[in-house]
Amino acid sequence: MKTFILHLLLISVLSFSAVGQTDSTSSYIVLKNATIIDAISDFGKKGTLLIQEDKIAAIDYSHSLTLPKGAITYDLEGKFIIPGLIDAHVHITHGTLKEAQAHLQTAVQQGITGVRDMGGDGRMLTLLQKNMKIGEDVGPDVFFSTIIAGPEFFEQDPRPQEVAKGAKAGEVSWLRAITSESDLRQVVAEAKGMGATAIKVYLNVDKDLFKQVSDEAKRQGLKVWSHGVVPPTKAMDITNGGADVMSHAGHLVQYEFVKGDIRGRHSFESQEELQAYRKKLNDIAWDENTKEVKQLFTAMNKNNSILDATLFIYTFGLDDAGEGEEIDSTKYLVGMKTVKTAYQYSVKIGAGSDHMISEDGTINLHKELELLTTVGLTNIDALRAATIVNAEGLGEEKNIGTIEKGKLANLVVLNNNPLEDISHTKNIKYVFKRGKQIE
Ligand SMILES: [Zn+2]
Structure with a gap:
């Protein structure tokens, strides 16, 4: 059911951009293979996050998400994402x-x-x-x-x-x-x-x-x-x-x-x-x-x-x-x-x-x-x-x-697991605010 809804969502956003109403190449960011610590669950879970403009458009834990063409993709194997x-x-x-x-x-x-x-x-x-x-x-x-x-x-x-x-x-x-x-x-x-x-x-x-x-x-x-x-x-x-x-x-x-x-x-x-x-x-x-x-x-x-x-x-x-x-x-x-x-x-x-x-x-x-x-x-x-x-x-x-679909894409990518050692919140790889990577 969840997968079905995700597909529907993607079909609708893709067809939306296909008719030229948005810039499809720059409005999507994919953060894949990271452990997502969403602050709802007590644990992190490996998955993929899709950002569209300033918001979290989808979170996928089952590898079933079809990623939009032209999305800027970050392979975050071994990394951790927190709000x-x-x-x-x-x-x-x-x-x-x-x-x-x-x-x-x-x-x-x-x-x-x-x-x-x-x-x-x-x-x-x-x-x-x-x-x-x-x-x-x-x-x-x-x-x-x-x-x-x-x-x-x-x-x-x-x-x-x-x-x-x-x-x-x-x-x-x-x-x-x-x-x-x-x-x-x-x-x-x-x-x-x-x-x-x-x-x-x-x-x-x-x-x-x-x-x-x-x-x-x-x-x-x-x-x-x-x-x-x-x-x-x-x-x-x-x-x-x-x-x-x-x-x-x-x-x-x-x-x-x-x-x-x-x-x-x-x-x-x-x-x-x-x-x-x-x-x-x-x-x-x-x-x-x-x-x-x-x-x-x-x-x-x-x-x-x-x-x-x-x-x-x-x-x-x-x-x-x-x-x-x-x-x-x-x-x-x-x-x-x-x-x-x-x-x-x-x-x-x-x-x-x-x-x-x-x-x-x-x-x-x-x-x-x-x-x-x-x-x-x-x-x-x-x-x-x-x-x-x-x-x-x-x-x-x-x-x-929290990291939830529909919320602002305010995210911190960490090199190490903060659930093992809280001081790892300082060990930062990337920061995103409102969907934009901070330089
Ligand atoms: Zn004060």
């Missing part, structure tokens, strides 16, 4: 436009076909989003959010003004201060109009306001991304308030033990006072059987909130500490434990680096995948974290994230 990788936590606009373009080009060459920007200059992101989609720039497809926070954040933190140059952070559509008086319909409509996929709730938003802005975002068809903890609001209220993705494993759990509101970094008189508060939280002992932990991860699982772990960012400074230098590895260790426990409760884990590219050009999502496997994710689940789970977080699971 294009998505980095679910990047900030790409902290430099110039030229730098962002160069960084994104490196990223796609290293297998990243989609990025989720978690806060930057909306004007630049809108431009990059368009250019990546139409092929004017070479890089991953760009998805981004508008940052939503209480006015205190924009008044007290210098970072947002960096990406609002020429205007005022908190008053522009990509960096929006809200209070209970705000016209949330308008705030969300402006984010949507700019091309944002989601709102990102960052800081100083209370539980009721979180729920209101989240409901309004969903009503207008946007996703709700959030930090896992948004002082004064705790993770439990974030997931129950409708968060689709919650970022940063490092401090997710501990705040659940605080009675009442939790304190954000701007509510302290001094750095010492803040450090003491955090130390007290980190000293709380918990494991997977602790009531608060159980409740939180059960709720995240039920609400389908994805945990954007960002383990890589916690490794900063751990490797290059000088001798005798004291490095605070607390967040890293707590983060590892948190992801491990969340995974035990079947919370969906997404892969985000929070630092897409290092100065030497290394793309850090590959390292994030290694870290996820060290806390217990199977290799296939680590791959899913960077593909289908991240696609769900973007609301793009129908278009990307």
Whole structure:
């Protein structure tokens, strides 16, 4: 039956091109003899992929596919094909436009076909989003959010003004201060109009306001991304308030033990006072059987909130500490434990680096995948974290994230099997984005 349908499909596409309506020689690509790891099955299977223009037109595991004449054919004997990788936590606009373009080009060459920007200059992101989609720039497809926070954040933190140059952070559509008086319909409509996929709730938003802005975002068809903890609001209220993705494993759990509101970094008189508060939280002992932990991860699982772990960012400074230098590895260790426990409760884990590219050009999502496997994710689940789970977080699971007929041909061809060793995601032979081989 399957074969019959494939034949029908090919007959129809071939006759279509035969009458001269498409350029039949350049619109087909055949990837044959590779092991296809589609991210649906737990295993890879040897087969042939047919790409027509920007989409996967057929997948054949039974050698029964009649290949279109003139198709560009790659014999990939001994190679492995995975879905294009998505980095679910990047900030790409902290430099110039030229730098962002160069960084994104490196990223796609290293297998990243989609990025989720978690806060930057909306004007630049809108431009990059368009250019990546139409092929004017070479890089991953760009998805981004508008940052939503209480006015205190924009008044007290210098970072947002960096990406609002020429205007005022908190008053522009990509960096929006809200209070209970705000016209949330308008705030969300402006984010949507700019091309944002989601709102990102960052800081100083209370539980009721979180729920209101989240409901309004969903009503207008946007996703709700959030930090896992948004002082004064705790993770439990974030997931129950409708968060689709919650970022940063490092401090997710501990705040659940605080009675009442939790304190954000701007509510302290001094750095010492803040450090003491955090130390007290980190000293709380918990494991997977602790009531608060159980409740939180059960709720995240039920609400389908994805945990954007960002383990890589916690490794900063751990490797290059000088001798005798004291490095605070607390967040890293707590983060590892948190992801491990969340995974035990079947919370969906997404892969985000929070630092897409290092100065030497290394793309850090590959390292994030290694870290996820060290806390217990199977290799296939680590791959899913960077593909289908991240696609769900973007609301793009129908278009990307697995290797399936009809989805965009975003594919990475690897020289070695990532199911044997996850670090093989770095060992790349070819990358295809929207059906085009990346040079
Ligand atoms: Zn970030």
